[in-house]
Amino acid sequence: MIHSGSRHCGGIRFTVDHEPVEMTTCDCSLCVKRNALMVKVPETALSIQEGHDLLAAYEWNSRKAKHHFCRRCGIYVFHRKRAAPDHFGVNVFCLDGFNAASLSVRATEGKGMSVVSDASRSERPGPRIPEDLE
Numbered sequence: 001m002i003h004s005g006s007r008h009c010g011g012i013r014f015t016v017d018h019e020p021v022e023m024t025t026c027d028c029s030l031c032v033k034r035n036a037l038m039v040k041v042p043e044t045a046l047s048i049q050e051g052h053d054l055l056a057a058y059e060w061n062s063r064k065a066k067h068h069f070c071r072r073c074g075i076y077v078f079h080r081k082r083a084a085p086d087h088f089g090v091n092v093f094c095l096d097g098f099n100a101a102s103l104s105v106r107a108t109e110g111k112g113m114s115v116v117s118d119a120s121r122s123e124r125p126g127p128r129i130p131e132d133l134e
Helices: 029-034
Strands: 002-006 013-017 023-026 038-042 046-050 055-058 066-070 076-080 087-091 105-108
Touching: 023 029
Parallel strands: 023 105
Antiparallel strands: 002 013, 013 046, 023 038, 038 087, 055 066, 066 076, 076 087
16 A cells, blocks of 8 residues: 655655554654654655655764654654664654554664764763774
8 A cells, every 4th residue: 555645844745655564652862852653664665756855864873864854844754764774764644644543553762772973962872882893
């Protein structure tokens, strides 16, 4: 089944050619602050139809995860997953007409992931990795 998605402003339109089996939350500092509820989809299942120029990315720590949001309305759209770089986490509330109540929610652990950036704020949890082990 193909699910259509869009942003609040309508500037970004995308499709997900995948049937999600669950939703996830994450306890990392970024997901907690944005109150993210996501569905995991393979990278080949996500297709941007409109609004590439409106997508902005936020990266921090290892810079493996890429968090994409709309430049116009600021809404988080999706992110490339650090723990599964061949998948995206898609904001379930951006999927038009999707019944979020139809899926169970699984909590995922992100705050214990390693912190590898010297620029990361000290209040961000996670084991620190010495530079010589990176």
